[in-house]
Structure formats: C-alpha cells, structure tokens
Amino acid sequence: MVTPLKLRRLHGLFCVYKPLGVHWKLVRDTIETNLLKGNVAPPPALPHKVRFLAEPSPTGEAGAAASLSAAPVPALSHHPLVTGPEFQHIRVGVGHRLDAASSGVLVLAVGNGNKALDDLYKTRVTRDYMLECEFGMATKDFSHTGRVVEKSTYGHITLDKLERVLAMLEGANQKATRMFSNVDMSSQEAYELAVQGLLGPDGKSAPILTGLRCVHFQPPSFTLEVQCLNETQKYLRKVVHEIGLELRSTAVCKNVRRTRDGLFTSRQALTRNQWSAADVMQAVQQHRYTKKTEKTVRKRSEESSAATRQSKADVMSSHRGKEHGS
Amino acid sequence: MAMASACGQLCMRCRGSLSSKTAVWRCYSHVRHLIPRTRQLLKSFDGLFITKRLASTQTGLSWKQQMCCYSDLAEKHLTADAKDNKHTKELTKTSITQITNTLMPSTDVLSMTEHPAFLDLDDAAESSALEEICDEEAISISVPSSLPPTSTSLRDYVEKSETLSKLVELGVNLWKLEQRPNVGSMLLRLDFKTDVAPRLMFLKEIGVKDSCFGYIITHNPFVLCENIENLQDRVTYLKSRKFSSETVASMVSRAPYLLNFNVKRLDNRLGFYQQQLQLSASNTRNLVARLPKLLCVSLEPVKENLKVCEIELGFKQNEIQHIVVAVPKVLTANKRKLTQIFDFLHNTMKVPHYLIAKFPQVLNTKYLRVRERHLFLEYLQKAQYDPTLPNYISLDRMVSLPDEAFCTELALSTVEDFYLFQKTL
Numbered sequence: 001m002v003t004p005l006k007l008r009r010l011h012g013l014f015c016v017y018k019p020l021g022v023h024w025k026l027v028r029d030t031i032e033t034n035l036l037k038g039n040v041a042p043p044p045a046l047p048h049k050v051r052f053l054a055e056p057s058p059t060g061e062a063g064a065a066a067s068l069s070a071a072p073v074p075a076l077s078h079h080p081l082v083t084g085p086e087f088q089h090i091r092v093g094v095g096h097r098l099d100a101a102s103s104g105v106l107v108l109a110v111g112n113g114n115k116a117l118d119d120l121y122k123t124r125v126t127r128d129y130m131l132e133c134e135f136g137m138a139t140k141d142f143s144h145t146g147r148v149v150e151k152s153t154y155g156h157i158t159l160d161k162l163e164r165v166l167a168m169l170e171g172a173n174q175k176a177t178r179m180f181s182n183v184d185m186s187s188q189e190a191y192e193l194a195v196q197g198l199l200g201p202d203g204k205s206a207p208i209l210t211g212l213r214c215v216h217f218q219p220p221s222f223t224l225e226v227q228c229l230n231e232t233q234k235y236l237r238k239v240v241h242e243i244g245l246e247l248r249s250t251a252v253c254k255n256v257r258r259t260r261d262g263l264f265t266s267r268q269a270l271t272r273n274q275w276s277a278a279d280v281m282q283a284v285q286q287h288r289y290t291k292k293t294e295k296t297v298r299k300r301s302e303e304s305s306a307a308t309r310q311s312k313a314d315v316m317s318s319h320r321g322k323e324h325g326s
Numbered sequence: 327m328a329m330a331s332a333c334g335q336l337c338m339r340c341r342g343s344l345s346s347k348t349a350v351w352r353c354y355s356h357v358r359h360l361i362p363r364t365r366q367l368l369k370s371f372d373g374l375f376i377t378k379r380l381a382s383t384q385t386g387l388s389w390k391q392q393m394c395c396y397s398d399l400a401e402k403h404l405t406a407d408a409k410d411n412k413h414t415k416e417l418t419k420t421s422i423t424q425i426t427n428t429l430m431p432s433t434d435v436l437s438m439t440e441h442p443a444f445l446d447l448d449d450a451a452e453s454s455a456l457e458e459i460c461d462e463e464a465i466s467i468s469v470p471s472s473l474p475p476t477s478t479s480l481r482d483y484v485e486k487s488e489t490l491s492k493l494v495e496l497g498v499n500l501w502k503l504e505q506r507p508n509v510g511s512m513l514l515r516l517d518f519k520t521d522v523a524p525r526l527m528f529l530k531e532i533g534v535k536d537s538c539f540g541y542i543i544t545h546n547p548f549v550l551c552e553n554i555e556n557l558q559d560r561v562t563y564l565k566s567r568k569f570s571s572e573t574v575a576s577m578v579s580r581a582p583y584l585l586n587f588n589v590k591r592l593d594n595r596l597g598f599y600q601q602q603l604q605l606s607a608s609n610t611r612n613l614v615a616r617l618p619k620l621l622c623v624s625l626e627p628v629k630e631n632l633k634v635c636e637i638e639l640g641f642k643q644n645e646i647q648h649i650v651v652a653v654p655k656v657l658t659a660n661k662r663k664l665t666q667i668f669d670f671l672h673n674t675m676k677v678p679h680y681l682i683a684k685f686p687q688v689l690n691t692k693y694l695r696v697r698e699r700h701l702f703l704e705y706l707q708k709a710q711y712d713p714t715l716p717n718y719i720s721l722d723r724m725v726s727l728p729d730e731a732f733c734t735e736l737a738l739s740t741v742e743d744f745y746l747f748q749k750t751l
Contacts, residue, residue: 019748257750
C-alpha cells in the first residue's frame with residue numbers, strides 16, 4: 001500500500017529490465033504512471049466552512065426578515081474532483097539509455113535519487129553487454145532486421161581465428177584507454193593510478209571496450225561478452241560488423257543485451273509484471289540496504305587489513321630488536 | 327480661513343477620485359499611518375498646505391483624502407458598506423460647506439461632536455465597529471461577492487454555483503473538464519433547474535443508472551446542451567431498430583457521445599456495418615451492443631482495418647466475419663500493432679490462418695506477452711500449436727491465462743523460472 005506520505009519520501013535508485021522493442025521513454029512513463037496510480041490513500045475529509053444559511057421563519061409571516069443560522073458546510077472547492085489529484089507528477093529519471101532494439105538493465109531514479117544518477121553518469125562506471133551475433137551477412141544498420149548489403153561464407157572461421165581478432169581489438173582499446181586518460185604515460189602519477197586500477201578515460205571520450213571475450217561459438221552464431229565505457233548500442237553492433245570484416249567474412253548483431261550497469265545487475269532488475277508502485281519502493285529500499293551493508297563490510301575489511309599490517313610490523317620490529325639484542 | 331477654503335476647493339476636486347471603496351480603505355490606512363504626524367502637522371497647517379499643494383499630486387491627494395476622511399471616520403463609515411459612495415460624497419459636500427466655519431462633521435449620522443483634529447481615532451474605531459446594531463440592519467448589510475471576474479479554474483466558482491456543486495455531488499470530474507477549452511465557461515452558464523435537471527431525468531427514464539451519470543458527463547459534457555426532442559428522437563430510432571431498452575441504456579452508459587449524433591448518422595453507420603461485413607440484422611445488433619463506440623467513431627479507420635485484414639493479412643471474408651463478431655475491437659485496433667502481432671504469430675510461431683481465425687482473441691493481446699510466452703515454451707521445447715499432433719497447446723489458453731496458471735499448467739514450470747527467463751530475452 002503506497003500512501004501519499006510514502007510517495008513523498010520515495011527517493012533513490014533502482015533498475016528495471018527493459019524489454020525488446022520498447023522505447024526507453026515508454027518505460028519511464030509507465031513507471032511514473034504506476035507510481036501515481038498506486039497512491040491509494042482514502043481522500044482526506046473536506047474542510048468545513050461556516051456559512052450563514054437562510055431559514056424561513058417558523059411562523060411564516062409575510063414580510064418578516066428571514067433568520068440566518070450559522071452552519072458548517074463542507075467546502076467543495078477542496079474536493080478532489082475539483083482540485084485534481086494530489087500528485088500530478090513524480091520526478092523519475094533515466095540513467096544510461098538503451099535504444100529500442102536492445103534490451104537489458106536500465107537504471108532509473110526517483111525524487112532526490114536523480115542527483116545520484118547524475119553522479120553515476122559522470123563517474124567511470126562500466127557496463128556489461130552480451131552480443132548475440134551471426135556470421136554470413138552484412139546489413140545497412142548492422143542488425144539482422146536491416147537491409148542486406150552483402151552475404152558471404154563463413155566456413156573458414158574457427159574459434160582460434162576469432163580469439164585472435166578479439167585479442168587484437170582488446171589491445172587497440174587498451175591503447176585508447178591510455179590515450180584518453182590525459183596523463184603522461186612516463187610519469188609516476190600514471191604508474192600509481194595504474195597500480196590502483198584507476199587509469200582510464202577522463203570525461204567524454206570515444207567508446208572504449210575494457211573487456212571482450214567469446215562465450216559461445218557455433219557457426220553461424222556466436223556470442224560475445226563485452227565490458228565497455230561511453231558506448232552506444234549502435235557502436236557495439238558496428239564492432240561486430242568489423243569483427244566479421246577482419247575474419248574475411250561478414251557478421252550482424254541479432255541481439256544487444258545489457259546485463260550489468262555499474263552496480264546494478266539483471267538479478268535485481270524488475271521485470272514487466274513487477275513495475276507496480278509497491279515493487280518499485282521495495283527495490284529502492286533494497287538497493288539502499290545493499291549499499292549500506294557493502295560500505296560496512298568494506299570498512300571492516302579495511303580496518304582488519306590495517307590491523308594485520310600493524311601487527312605484522314610490530315612482530316617484525318620486535319624480531320629485529322631481538323636480533324640486535326642477541 | 328483662506329487656507330481652509332482653498333482646501334475645501336481642492337476637496338471638491340478630489341471628490342471625484344474618492345469614488346471607490348478601495349480609495350476609502352486606502353485613505354483609512356493612510357490616516358492610521360499618519361495619525362501621530364498629522365496632529366503636529368496640522369498645527370503648522372497654513373504654510374505647509376500651500377507648499378503641499380504645489381508639491382506632487384500624490385502627497386497633495388493624501389492630505390486631501392485625510393481632510394475628507396476625518397469626516398468619514400467620524401460617521402463610522404468604515405463599518406458600513408462603502409457602496410454608499412454617494413453617502414461619502416454627500417458627507418464631503420456637507421463637510422466642505424461646514425469646513426469654512428467649524429470643520430465640524432455633519433450631523434446626518436450619529437457621531438461625536440468634537441473637532442476632528444482632536445479626534446481620538448481609537449475610540450472612533452471601537453465604537454463604530456463593535457456597536458450593536460439591530461438584526462434587520464445586520465441582514466441588510468450586503469457583502470459584495472468575492473468571485474473573481476475571470477479565473478483559470480472552476481475551483482473559485484464551485485461553492486457559489488448550484489450547477490457546479492450538484493455536478494460534483496454526482497461525481498463529475500470538474501478538474502478534467504476545465505482543461506478542455508470553453509467547457510468550463512459552458513458549465514458555468516448552465517442553469518441547474520432548466521438545463522441540467524431535465525436531461526438527467528431523461529437519461530434516468532431511458533434506464534441509465536444514477537452511478538453512471540458522473541462518467542457520462544465527465545466524458546461528454548455536451549449532452550447537457552442537446553435538445554431534449556433530439557435525444558428522444560434518437561432513442562426512438564434505436565428502439566425502432568429493435569434494440570431493447572436495457573441495451574440502449576448500457577450503450578449510452580458505455581459510449582457517452584452516442585446520443586449527440588443525429589439519426590441519419592446512426593442509420594448510416596448501422597447500414598455500413600451490416601453491408602460491409604454482410605452480417606444479419608441480429609448479428610449487427612449484437613456487435614454494436616457489445617462495442618457501442620463503433621457508432622461514434624469515424625468510418626475511415628474501420629474501412630482501412632478491414633482492407634488490412636483482407637489484403638495484408640490474407641484472411642478470407644468468412645474468417646474476417648467470424649473474427650469481427652468474436653472480437654469487435656479488431657475494427658478499431660491500431661493497424662501497426664495488428665500487423666506486428668499477426669507477423670509474429672504467422673511467421674515466427676508458424677500458426678496457420680485458420681487457427682488464428684478460430685482463436686481471434688490472440689489478435690487483441692499485447693505483443694510482448696505473446697512473444698515472452700512463446701519463447702519460454704520454445705526454450706522448454708513445448709511450443710506445439712498444431713491440434714493434430716500430441717502435446718498441443720491452444721492459443722487462447724496460452725494468451726489469456728494469468729502468469730501462474732500459464733506456468734503451472736501449460737509450461738509445467740515455476741513462475742520464478744519464467745521471470746528469470748524474461749531477463750534473458
């Protein structure tokens with residue numbers, strides 16, 4: 001049961017599984033409509049206003065002045081049929097967008113969570129895609145529903161050749177990562193960032209694939225798993241097309257599916273039947289809870305590692321002391 | 327008292343400006359603000375006034391207003407209604423004539439006889455506001471209505487207008503109606519007893535339930551503007567076509583715009599459906615009774631839908647007849663969605679035409695629902711829609727059952743598995 005109070009206090013992030021063929025805006029609008037419809041509180045009692053109502057005098061004298069009596073009358077100007085619903089709009093924002101031909105995890109934010117969404121957009125958070133592809137044809141828009149431009153054989157392709165091409169692509173992307181990082185490669189700063197794993201493109205850059213591997217290979221179809229930054233789904237389809245060209249054949253992408261967006265995986269994503277207000281509220285709360293527990297776990301592990309390091313140092317120093325002493 | 331006479335002349339000139347209640351109230355507020363200062367200033371009245379007269383008109387006016395207002399206050403004009411502007415003017419006139427002599431207020435109304443300059447205004451206010459007056463006088467005080475002359479919302483007029491409050495009690499959604507252009511003003515101009523009540527009585531006579539009135543008026547407020555003879559004619563026409571009175575009542579409740587169309591148009595549409603679909607009279611009646619909106623929509627989209635079914639989808643005439651009689655909504659459906667779902671059924675699921683015609687409700691469902699369920703069955707290798715082969719799954723059950731029943735009976739799996747599978751599509 002969603003009350004107006006709960007709706008006003010609903011702030012946070014959650015993720016949704018966008019079905020294939022649906023525009024992302026439709027998903028966002030559906031969620032907003034469901035949140036507004038789920039608001040099922042009974043309407044509050046109408047405030048009363050005191051009005052002077054004319055009453056006919058009891059004796060019915062002609063010409064006698066009518067006596068007025070004060071009575072509380074419900075003020076119709078506050079009736080919900082006259083003022084409209086209490087909530088007419090809820091701020092629901094969308095994270096990294098998915099085009100209509102793709103499906104997968106779509107992060108949405110409610111209320112104040114939109115600010116967190118903005119930060120998420122700006123941080124260097126990677127996304128995980130599964131690309132289901134097919135050898136044998138090339139199309140105008142790189143997907144299997146486009147106009148066919150070329151058809152070719154694929155009998156000569158083996159897994160080994162595919163892996164070689166993928167490794168080459170990965171190497172090129174690693175180079176691009178370093179190039180877009182705005183840090184001089186021969187500096188101490190670059191080394192420290194690389195050690196911590198924070199070396200990456202700064203702000204806006206060309207799409208970069210940080211990871212690429214083949215999970216299923218059975219010609220003509222094969223499936224790739226990709227981790228990437230700053231990408232669009234059309235770029236991923238183009239990458240598949242280029243892989244086909246590198247293998248002296250052609251390839252198209254049948255399905256682009258996002259399985260992870262930052263910390264949000266498809267396990268937490270809400271399917272179409274779970275797009276009601278109560279489910280959304282539960283998802284927001286669950287995400288907040290997992291974030292909190294992760295933070296405490298990380299803090300504890302840091303403290304324990306610091307403690308072990310300290311104790312090791314003590315042991316070492318005591319050992320040294322003993323050696324010197326003896 | 328040359329100054330007084332000059333002041334008097336100026337007072338006469340400003341009489342015209344003191345024509346509204348607001349001016350009186352303004353000068354009252356002026357007076358209250360300026361009270362401490364005026365007593366001192368009045369003493370140095372002579373020299374100041376001449377200079378003030380030549381100074382800006384605003385300050386000059388305020389002085390003049392003060393002079394007039396003193397007399398006003400004295401007659402506790404502020405308690406009475408300021409519509410007695412004539413009263414003000416008269417008083418100023420009388421006071422002006424007396425200004426030359428004593429600056430005394432007129433003796434028309436009860437007041438104190440002190441010099442206004444030495445008037446204690448607090449006393450004046452108290453006695454004027456809280457003095458007891460008899461009941462007749464109290465009733466005869468008319469308060470001007472606070473209705474705004476123009477407004478963007480009906481909220482301001484609901485309490486005062488009998489029509490609007492009765493409509494709210496019936497359940498009409500005024501908030502939705504006021505967003506349509508001109509509907510709000512139209513509703514305000516209606517009179518409940520002469521316009522609204524007879525039509526509601528008419529609707530009640532033909533059998534429409536009271537709870538439906540709100541729905542009907544919210545969707546079609548123009549039913550309150552129709553001529554009652556016309557409404558009567560249309561109902562008689564429908565009854566002459568052998569629609570029973572309960573059917574007519576249900577049709578009017580579900581298609582609020584029905585009675586706004588003239589007899590010729592209704593006749594035209596009924597004739598069209600009977601001819602195009604080559605249905606018998608009773609079948610046409612049945613069709614229209616189940617989807618009364620068919621008599622309200624324009625015929626072009628319906629014709630296009632029929633052409634799509636015949637040419638693009640490839641159904642035969644008798645199949646189209648059967649589909650339309652079973653699911654009338656196909657006539658008003660979106661062409662693109664219709665072709666999309668048929669394409670999936672015929673080309674991906676490999677369901678032949680005769681089976682789709684046998685279960686027409688599949689053409690009415692959501693495309694995503696059919697797609698998810700079919701792919702789930704295909705994954706479980708249970709997607710078999712041919713009635714001659716074993717393990718047959720009927721299309722209507724596949725599409726109409728809720729998720730739990732579909733999973734347990736048809737797919738022989740759990741609902742959680744179905745949702746997990748949806749996330750892999």
